[in-house]
Amino acid sequence: xxxxxxxxxxxxxxxxxxxxxxxxxxxxxxxxxxxxxxxxxxxxxxxxxxxxxxxxxxxxxxxxxxxxxxxxxxxxxxxxxxxxxxxxxxxxxxxxxxxxxxxxxxxxxxxxxxxxxxxxxxxxxxxxxxxxxxxxxxxxxxxxxxxxxxxxxxxxxxxxxxxxxxxxxxxxxxxxxxxxxxxxxxxxxxxxxxxxxxxxx
Amino acid sequence: xxxxxxxxxxxxxxxxxxxxxxxxxxxxxxxxxxxxxxxxxxxxxxxxxxxxxxxxxxxxxxxxxxxxxxxxxxxxxxxxxxxxxxxxxxxxx
Amino acid sequence: xxxxxxxxxxxxxxxxxxxxxxxxxxxxxxxxxxxxxxxxxxxxxxxxxxxxxxxxxxxxxxxxxxxxxxxxxxxxxxxxxxxxxxxxxxxxxxxxxxxxxxxxxxxxxxxxxxxxxxxxxxxxxxxxxxxxxxxxxxxxxxxxxxxxxxxxxxxxxxxxxxxxxxxxxxxxxxxxxxxxxxxxxxxxxxxxxxxxxxxxxxxxxxxxxxxxxxxxxxxxxxxxxxxxxxxxxxxxxxxx
Numbered sequence: 001x002x003x004x005x006x007x008x009x010x011x012x013x014x015x016x017x018x019x020x021x022x023x024x025x026x027x028x029x030x031x032x033x034x035x036x037x038x039x040x041x042x043x044x045x046x047x048x049x050x051x052x053x054x055x056x057x058x059x060x061x062x063x064x065x066x067x068x069x070x071x072x073x074x075x076x077x078x079x080x081x082x083x084x085x086x087x088x089x090x091x092x093x094x095x096x097x098x099x100x101x102x103x104x105x106x107x108x109x110x111x112x113x114x115x116x117x118x119x120x121x122x123x124x125x126x127x128x129x130x131x132x133x134x135x136x137x138x139x140x141x142x143x144x145x146x147x148x149x150x151x152x153x154x155x156x157x158x159x160x161x162x163x164x165x166x167x168x169x170x171x172x173x174x175x176x177x178x179x180x181x182x183x184x185x186x187x188x189x190x191x192x193x194x195x196x197x198x199x200x201x
Numbered sequence: 202x203x204x205x206x207x208x209x210x211x212x213x214x215x216x217x218x219x220x221x222x223x224x225x226x227x228x229x230x231x232x233x234x235x236x237x238x239x240x241x242x243x244x245x246x247x248x249x250x251x252x253x254x255x256x257x258x259x260x261x262x263x264x265x266x267x268x269x270x271x272x273x274x275x276x277x278x279x280x281x282x283x284x285x286x287x288x289x290x291x292x293x294x
Numbered sequence: 295x296x297x298x299x300x301x302x303x304x305x306x307x308x309x310x311x312x313x314x315x316x317x318x319x320x321x322x323x324x325x326x327x328x329x330x331x332x333x334x335x336x337x338x339x340x341x342x343x344x345x346x347x348x349x350x351x352x353x354x355x356x357x358x359x360x361x362x363x364x365x366x367x368x369x370x371x372x373x374x375x376x377x378x379x380x381x382x383x384x385x386x387x388x389x390x391x392x393x394x395x396x397x398x399x400x401x402x403x404x405x406x407x408x409x410x411x412x413x414x415x416x417x418x419x420x421x422x423x424x425x426x427x428x429x430x431x432x433x434x435x436x437x438x439x440x441x442x443x444x445x446x447x448x449x450x451x452x453x454x455x456x457x458x459x460x461x462x463x464x465x466x467x468x469x470x471x472x473x474x475x476x477x478x479x480x481x482x483x484x485x486x487x488x489x490x491x492x493x494x495x496x497x498x499x500x501x502x503x504x505x506x507x508x509x510x511x512x513x514x515x516x517x518x519x520x521x522x523x524x525x526x527x528x529x530x531x532x533x534x
Binding site: 002003004005006007008009010011025083 | 298300336337338339341342343344370374383384385
Binding site for chain 1: 206244246247248251253255260262265267269272274276
């Protein structure tokens with residue numbers, strides 16, 4: 001029987017309803033979790049590349065080229081593995097479908113590559129079909145560095161660690177490989193609706 | 202240095218589940234640059250439910266530890282050598 | 295193995311308008327060293343829990359552990375702890391930290407630099423020093439915002455003298471009634487203290503991360519060996 005502190009409420013949150021994945025609490029703020037110092041990258045040096053498993057480049061966009069791509073407004077609920085959920089977050093970004101559209105591949109998996117040697121792996125089917133974006137605006141403003149700016153991956157149907165901050169590219173993989181958190185014990189897939197937080201869940 | 206960076210002291214609680222000797226004075230050798238530092242001198246980022254410790258010289262990841270209820274994961278690939286101080290009553294060798 | 299223990303509040307002490315100290319009875323407490331901290335865990339009825347670290351303000355000799363809590367209005371844990379009454383209980387584990395400690399038997403002169411609530415673990419060291427009657431000199435420089443924010447004000451005055459010096463500097467005091475130092479801890483003040491110290495000065499710096507970074511850089515620039523500068527960073531805000 002765990003010890004309970006009577007009268008302790010913690011950060012404002014609502015209990016889980018049918019609209020919120022199990023074990024999550026709805027919050028109004030936007031907590032920052034990080035594994036390293038916030039990268040401060042000049043937009044002149046930023047690029048986004050798609051490579052194959054061997055590292056051969058299949059596509060590349062500079063910031064200006066990236067901004068010239070058609071972008072969309074996305075409203076989504078986001079779920080962090082540390083149990084907070086934020087409803088109705090608003091983003092703008094370029095659909096990953098758009099980024100992959102010129103590329104002919106039989107790869108089944110992708111590894112998102114980001115600053116700070118941060119990586120996260122996903123099935124390619126989970127970044128296609130209008131499920132994933134490279135987002136550069138949050139709440140109508142430029143995405144702040146502590147939240148992953150200038151651009152982060154946005155994959156709201158999975159736990160938010162999969163939405164890699166400071167994303168710089170995708171590597172197409174024939175075989176799945178665990179990324180930074182997946183190799184430390186986080187679940188390989190991360191479906192919030194099945195509470196797949198850790199390995200073995 | 203990021204304003205959210207802490208020092209290795211913050212990992213002491215979670216590492217006490219694995220290591221018997223006091224970990225904040227344990228010395229780590231960075232596998233990337235060779236710098237030798239006490240754990241308390243390393244840069245720590247708390248990414249609940251885990252902690253990442255980075256080398257204060259070269260920023261490489263030294264150690265990652267995560268705890269969920271009754272399981273822990275520890276990745277020390279970034280540490281090439283760990284030196285521990287044993288408590289005084291533990292000198293039987 | 296650090297287990298969670300149950301702490302019972304035996305006394306609450308008002309320190310400043312925004313802060314208070316809790317005196318705790320903790321069955322199973324193994325004792326602690328000056329500078330160590332505890333992890334506190336609060337659990338809500340729906341199972342949600344939050345953890346924070348708090349430095350121990352009391353010296354090793356005390357039977358009861360004392361924590362000083364600065365109430366942050368938007369904090370998750372500090373408002374709850376600051377409202378506790380005698381008899382209330384909560385979970386904690388510790389003591390934690392062998393790196394940021396000052397031990398009896400330490401003969402080197404010591405410089406303690408505290409920013410805001412960073413003074414709490416340093417207070418444990420100062421109180422301990424006073425009990426030991428050691429000849430090693432200890433100088434605390436404490437940077438607070440305004441006069442009402444000064445923690446342990448009367449006790450700091452009482453502890454100065456003999457082999458202990460205390461300097462308080464206020465960064466944001468508007469009133470001209472304050473006749474003490476103003477501004478942040480600057481190179482001038484640090485160089486006066488570091489030059490005056492004989493030999494191998496040990497420096498212990500605690501407070502918000504930007505404060506600790508600035509102080510540590512300044513000390514190294516003044517020629518203090520990096521190994522002689524021990525730091526404890528509280529992050530961008532002091533817990534919450």
